[in-house]
Amino acid sequence: MVVAIMLIGVGLVVWKKKVGGEAHPSYNTLSKEEIELLLSDAAKNNPAVLKRFADNPDLKKTQLDSFRELLAEASEAVSSGLADQQTNKQELDSIAAEVIAVNYDREVNKDKGPMPPFGFVTDDQVKAYWGEDDQPAAQKSGFASFMDKLGLGHAADTRTHAVEFEDFLNAKLDILKAGNPEMKDRQISDEEKEQAKEVFAKIRIYRKEFNEKADAGQLDPQLVAKVRLQVKLQQAQFLARLYAQSDAAKAQLEVSDDDVAKYISEHPELDPKEKRAKADDILKRAVGGEDFAALADQYSEDPGNKGPDGKGKGGLYKDVPKGRMVPVFEQAALSLEAGQVDPQLVESDYGFHIIKLERKLGVDPTQKGGDGKPSTTETYDVRHILISTMAKDPDDPMAREMPVKEFVKGKLSEQKQKDVIDKLVAKNSVQVPDDFNVPEVTPEQLEQMKKQQEQLQQQMQAPQAPPGDSDEPGSAKKPEPAKKPAEPKKK
Numbered sequence: 001m002v003v004a005i006m007l008i009g010v011g012l013v014v015w016k017k018k019v020g021g022e023a024h025p026s027y028n029t030l031s032k033e034e035i036e037l038l039l040s041d042a043a044k045n046n047p048a049v050l051k052r053f054a055d056n057p058d059l060k061k062t063q064l065d066s067f068r069e070l071l072a073e074a075s076e077a078v079s080s081g082l083a084d085q086q087t088n089k090q091e092l093d094s095i096a097a098e099v100i101a102v103n104y105d106r107e108v109n110k111d112k113g114p115m116p117p118f119g120f121v122t123d124d125q126v127k128a129y130w131g132e133d134d135q136p137a138a139q140k141s142g143f144a145s146f147m148d149k150l151g152l153g154h155a156a157d158t159r160t161h162a163v164e165f166e167d168f169l170n171a172k173l174d175i176l177k178a179g180n181p182e183m184k185d186r187q188i189s190d191e192e193k194e195q196a197k198e199v200f201a202k203i204r205i206y207r208k209e210f211n212e213k214a215d216a217g218q219l220d221p222q223l224v225a226k227v228r229l230q231v232k233l234q235q236a237q238f239l240a241r242l243y244a245q246s247d248a249a250k251a252q253l254e255v256s257d258d259d260v261a262k263y264i265s266e267h268p269e270l271d272p273k274e275k276r277a278k279a280d281d282i283l284k285r286a287v288g289g290e291d292f293a294a295l296a297d298q299y300s301e302d303p304g305n306k307g308p309d310g311k312g313k314g315g316l317y318k319d320v321p322k323g324r325m326v327p328v329f330e331q332a333a334l335s336l337e338a339g340q341v342d343p344q345l346v347e348s349d350y351g352f353h354i355i356k357l358e359r360k361l362g363v364d365p366t367q368k369g370g371d372g373k374p375s376t377t378e379t380y381d382v383r384h385i386l387i388s389t390m391a392k393d394p395d396d397p398m399a400r401e402m403p404v405k406e407f408v409k410g411k412l413s414e415q416k417q418k419d420v421i422d423k424l425v426a427k428n429s430v431q432v433p434d435d436f437n438v439p440e441v442t443p444e445q446l447e448q449m450k451k452q453q454e455q456l457q458q459q460m461q462a463p464q465a466p467p468g469d470s471d472e473p474g475s476a477k478k479p480e481p482a483k484k485p486a487e488p489k490k491k
Helices: 002-020 032-045 047-055 057-079 086-108 123-134 142-149 161-179 190-215 221-244 247-253 257-266 273-287 292-299 327-334 404-427 443-461
Strands: 316-321 346-348 351-363 378-388
Touching: 032 047, 032 221, 047 057, 047 443, 057 221, 057 404, 086 161, 086 190, 086 221, 123 161, 123 190, 161 190, 221 247, 247 404, 257 404, 273 292, 273 351, 273 378, 292 378, 327 346, 327 351, 327 378
Parallel strands: none
Antiparallel strands: 316 378, 346 351, 351 378
């Protein structure tokens, strides 16, 4: 009768797990307790971050918004089926195993002295792990094995360890190759495989120990909660990255040329018609015979027209190699005769150009190459006046100027990103609380912060060791000669 009751109870749990349960953990919620757990961990490891978080409401809001975005994208990856793809499913399992093993290793061996990661797992334990593949099912550990067979244990996996390792290795290689096309032909050596196999076994051994002790109440509940929260967040990061790289996500964030044109038409301050009128007036004066160099120094908005002394260069670019300038500029310049001003304005992403060709394309016999011999590179001399149509974000004083279309595209992309995240948050019922307690930074932690800052300053001020020739650890190498910075694309 007892056995029958047990089986009925187990059967109900199996039915719930296989029929009524979820295939994946829920990534759409971050509780108040979980956020406070993260903060308490930060208080121990980096009180300076915690103090900034407590003192800066904007930083707090930004972090909460980041959590919502992370959970929304991770949840969407699950609902869209990305988490069910075999490689991704295996990687999610690997993330859980690695996070658990690293934290468990750090906790149970914290007082045993320095040792490489998983260094306290013995060779006998590793041999026993692989030996389980050859062990008859009847000899496997009693009730735990029974529960695993029913699909209720932590393992719930019918694969042998050898097959599980091959799946792990294949998934890692698939992800590596997908992220770096140059690695598509990468083959793993026998030595690398053996090293990976050893680490794989140690990680799985520690994961099993952690789960068994956690279930038996033999570990600090806060440690268990912290580890499982780390698993959740790191898996969420992996899933969010998958979703962000998916075609569906990219399609929602795409900004078309029509979108850009529509935005510009709705924002007259970005319309270049006044700039065009100004450029037209200068062009008429240049074509009419006025001194082009003087006009350039007076009106050109090209920052490259200023020399080291701050004076204008008359809009002159000498010895320009073919292919240096933007195509629309170069095509117009090389269509002219020497001394001719282009009667048409030339428009690029940078603005309106008024162009005068000074010397036609050809080899300048007065120029020398790097070897000291006469250069064989075809160059030309050109003057131009730029009336810039570049834009700058008025809400960001540190922003750089950029072409209007690039500026608008960035604004629209930013807005689309926000709209998509808002929809995903609502669709996936993402819940992140605003009301939680930020732990106070204690005097001891403030003292720790002060010491850390002092140590950092001492390290920065410490004299550097003289350069040497040895490649051994601890020896300084000879500094490499500074490389000449690449010349930027001129306007």
